[in-house]
Amino acid sequence: xxxxxxxxxxxxxxxxxxxxxxxxxxxxxxxxxxxxxxxxxxxxxxxxxxxxxxxxxxxxxxxxxxxxxxxxxxxxxxxxxxxxxxxxxxxxxxxxxxxxxxxxxxxxxxxxxxxxxxxxxxxxxxxxxxxxxxxxxxxxxxxxxxxxxxxxxxxxxxxxxxxxxxxxxxxxxxxxxxxxxxxxxxxxxxxxxxxxxxxxxxxxxxxxxxxxxxxxxxxxxxxxxxxxxxxxxxxxxxxxxxxxxxxxxxxxxxxxxxxxxxxxxxxxxxxxxxxxxxxxxxxxxxxxxxxxxxxxxxxxxxxxxxxxxxxxxxxxxxxxxxxxxxxxxxxxxxxxxxxxxxxxxxxxxxxxxxxxxxxxxxxxxxxxxxxxxxxxxxxxxxxxxxxxxxxxxxxxxxxxxxxxxxxxxxxxxxxxxxxxxxxxx
Amino acid sequence: xxxxxxxxxxxxxxxxxxxxxxxxxxxxxxxxxxxxxxxxxxxxxxxxxxxxxxxxxxxxxxxxxxxxxxxxxxxxxxxxxxxxxxxxxxxxxxxxxxxxxxxxxxxxxxxxxxxxxxxxxxxxxxxxxxxxxxxxxxxxxxxxxxxxxxxxxxxxxxxxxxxxxxxxxxxxxxxxxxxxxxxxxxxxxxxxxxxxxxxxxxxxxxxxxxxxxxxxxxxxxxxxxxxxxxxxxxxxxxxxxxxxxxxxxxxxxxxxxxxxxxxxxxxxxxxxxxxxxxxxxxxxxxxxxxxx
Numbered sequence: 001x002x003x004x005x006x007x008x009x010x011x012x013x014x015x016x017x018x019x020x021x022x023x024x025x026x027x028x029x030x031x032x033x034x035x036x037x038x039x040x041x042x043x044x045x046x047x048x049x050x051x052x053x054x055x056x057x058x059x060x061x062x063x064x065x066x067x068x069x070x071x072x073x074x075x076x077x078x079x080x081x082x083x084x085x086x087x088x089x090x091x092x093x094x095x096x097x098x099x100x101x102x103x104x105x106x107x108x109x110x111x112x113x114x115x116x117x118x119x120x121x122x123x124x125x126x127x128x129x130x131x132x133x134x135x136x137x138x139x140x141x142x143x144x145x146x147x148x149x150x151x152x153x154x155x156x157x158x159x160x161x162x163x164x165x166x167x168x169x170x171x172x173x174x175x176x177x178x179x180x181x182x183x184x185x186x187x188x189x190x191x192x193x194x195x196x197x198x199x200x201x202x203x204x205x206x207x208x209x210x211x212x213x214x215x216x217x218x219x220x221x222x223x224x225x226x227x228x229x230x231x232x233x234x235x236x237x238x239x240x241x242x243x244x245x246x247x248x249x250x251x252x253x254x255x256x257x258x259x260x261x262x263x264x265x266x267x268x269x270x271x272x273x274x275x276x277x278x279x280x281x282x283x284x285x286x287x288x289x290x291x292x293x294x295x296x297x298x299x300x301x302x303x304x305x306x307x308x309x310x311x312x313x314x315x316x317x318x319x320x321x322x323x324x325x326x327x328x329x330x331x332x333x334x335x336x337x338x339x340x341x342x343x344x345x346x347x348x349x350x351x352x353x354x355x356x357x358x359x360x361x362x363x364x365x366x367x368x369x370x371x372x373x374x375x376x377x378x379x380x381x382x383x384x385x386x387x388x389x390x391x392x393x394x395x396x397x398x399x400x401x402x403x404x405x406x407x408x409x410x411x412x413x414x415x416x417x418x419x420x421x422x423x424x425x
Numbered sequence: 426x427x428x429x430x431x432x433x434x435x436x437x438x439x440x441x442x443x444x445x446x447x448x449x450x451x452x453x454x455x456x457x458x459x460x461x462x463x464x465x466x467x468x469x470x471x472x473x474x475x476x477x478x479x480x481x482x483x484x485x486x487x488x489x490x491x492x493x494x495x496x497x498x499x500x501x502x503x504x505x506x507x508x509x510x511x512x513x514x515x516x517x518x519x520x521x522x523x524x525x526x527x528x529x530x531x532x533x534x535x536x537x538x539x540x541x542x543x544x545x546x547x548x549x550x551x552x553x554x555x556x557x558x559x560x561x562x563x564x565x566x567x568x569x570x571x572x573x574x575x576x577x578x579x580x581x582x583x584x585x586x587x588x589x590x591x592x593x594x595x596x597x598x599x600x601x602x603x604x605x606x607x608x609x610x611x612x613x614x615x616x617x618x619x620x621x622x623x624x625x626x627x628x629x630x631x632x633x634x635x636x637x638x639x640x641x642x643x644x645x646x647x648x649x650x651x652x653x654x655x656x657x658x659x660x661x662x663x664x665x666x667x668x669x670x671x672x673x674x675x676x677x678x679x680x681x682x683x684x685x686x687x688x689x690x691x692x693x694x695x696x697x698x699x700x701x702x703x704x705x706x707x708x709x710x711x712x713x714x715x716x717x
Contacts, residue, residue: 032541032542032543033542033543034543034544036542036543205686206685206686206687207686208686208687210642210646211686212636212637212638213437213441213637213678213681215433215434215437215678215682216434216678216681216682216686216689217681217686219430219433219434219682220682223430236544236638236640239638243553246553246554246555247437247553247555247562247564248433248555248562249555249557249562264543264544267545267546268544268545268546268638270546
């Protein structure tokens with residue numbers, strides 16, 4: 001008897017919890033394996049935002065406050081795992097949305113299941129162009145997939161621009177054989193053409209995931225006279241390239257996708273990684289109060305002194321804030337209504353990367369940027385220095401500090417007093 | 426320039442090939458005494474490397490970590506012999522093939538659960554800066570591989586030839602039944618060979634990890650090549666594996682330069698087929714005449 005009442009009340013409690021008191025948000029990504037620094041950082045950044053929202057009582061949905069309940073799934077960076085997880089999530093009736101996915105291939109394999117059911121997903125931080133262009137190619141009229149990452153189009157443009165600015169004329173394009181690597185190569189070659197063919201591609205070299213010895217590819221690039229290596233790959237192989245270059249005494253800098261800021265690149269490359277350049281949406285330097293609070297919060301919560309992938313963590317954090325704003329505006333946990341709200345977000349969202357004003361608009365198959373939050377101005381060039389990522393160009397840092405301390409637009413005085421001026425400790 | 430590139434590719438390939446040779450030598454050691462091979466040798470390399478990484482992270486200096494790692498490898502070799510090989514051999518069954526593969530899979534899962542699936546850097550006091558020898562860049566790390574491989578193989582060969590225990594090893598290898606009649610315990614000798622083979626695997630892990638990083642899958646690529654080397658050289662050829670290992674390594678890296686990295690394995694494997702077709706007992710192997 002007693003036992004029955006106990007079970008009964010437990011059941012009631014369980015039902016009560018699941019009867020729409022929470023906003024269910026799935027967080028997916030590779031939490032193990034070579035892509036794990038990005039996946040785990042996205043998850044942890046997102047959970048930091050969730051914890052902050054919940055600590056403040058939750059999101060105001062209609063008449064009541066609702067907490068966010070995170071559902072975590074590890075896709076192991078495997079396309080087939082990603083597809084299975086997407087099917088599982090698509091089958092959940094009360095799911096409000098999905099944030100995550102690091103690997104472009106996983107997006108390609110899984111997102112169609114979510115799109116079929118109209119489940120709102122914010123891709124974060126997978127950057128490969130194909131994961132959004134697949135929808136415009138298919139001519140989809142109504143899309144529930146959004147992206148919150150500096151897509152490879154922006155990144156490739158910055159990489160090529162950087163190489164030209166540094167007065168290089170001969171470059172090698174090096175990439176891995178995954179969807180990410182190959183589409184990165186296409187983006188780079190395309191950008192070189194767009195920016196006036198100022199760079200001559202003297203070598204195109206490919207390698208596979210798991211390769212440790214890149215001597216052959218690098219020697220060919222060196223023999224062809226490459227002054228810089230433009231590269232698109234993932235942490236461990238990037239480190240193998242960097243170490244291989246040191247071994248054959250090749251002094252050309254690595255410039256490439258944001259994956260060059262992954263901890264498993266920086267750690268495995270050691271001092272050979274110094275000077276590597278890559279586009280970043282967030283640099284782990286407490287230059288604004290918001291950034292400082294986020295970095296300190298992450299370090300304290302997860303007991304680390306360096307975020308494994310600061311970009312992924314900050315994007316995961318801001319993505320949750322934007323998602324929560326959409327839930328609030330929709331006044332509902334219904335994923336379709338949240339999607340509509342995301343496409344027309346009225347209130348600006350103060351994130352750690354930037355203040356997001358109307359990040360998305362109604363999907364237009366002819367223009368993927370309608371569902372892309374990042375523009376060129378939210379991305380800066382980062383550089384590896386002694387095991388950390390720092391600002392590659394001092395001008396970017398000064399600009400971000402200035403933006404955060406108010407006074408956007410209208411530069412009152414010439415930025416003569418570069419550092420000291422708006423510094424907030 | 427071209428000659429230099431060929432030289433560079435051949436030298437770095439050959440130095441990596443020495444690691445194949447060392448693992449192949451581990452195969453030979455157990456094959457000599459028991460006509461069995463530990464198919465989990467690759468996982469033994471990997472687990473030992475992880476163990477050494479843990480020792481290093483605990484603050485043990487390099488020169489203490491190396492013997493610690495070798496001891497661990499030897500111990501693992503003994504466990505594999507006891508759990509996977511001995512029973513099958515006593516029953517004259519081929520069960521050791523499956524059992525040693527299973528032991529390897531077990532070690533693999535254990536490593537994934539204990540140390541995680543990530544590739545990690547392996548700290549070493551040996552510098553990775555290149556030194557230039559006759560226009561070819563070699564790192565001290567790569568040279569340390571050569572030194573380590575020759576040192577341990579030399580020591581084990583000396584041990585086999587100069588000590589009583591080593592002579593017992595040779596006797597069991599030559600004729601197990603006759604050796605047992607002379608009062609040599611074949612079981613003990615097989616145990617010894619597995620311990621040595623485990624220590625050799627551990628050393629291979631210590632030598633190769635600073636170059637390739639440590640991760641659960643680090644040995645899967647190595648092991649197939651080591652096996653090819655052992656078979657092409659002949660499973661009882663002693664130093665033959667060194668020559669074949671270096672040749673295979675050099676061939677691989679030349680192939681990846683001239684044919685593209687996708688084809689790096691092709692010439693080596695073609696050569697393996699050729700070698701087996703022409704000399705089934707291995708290039709340096711001795712034909713065994715069996716009287717019926």
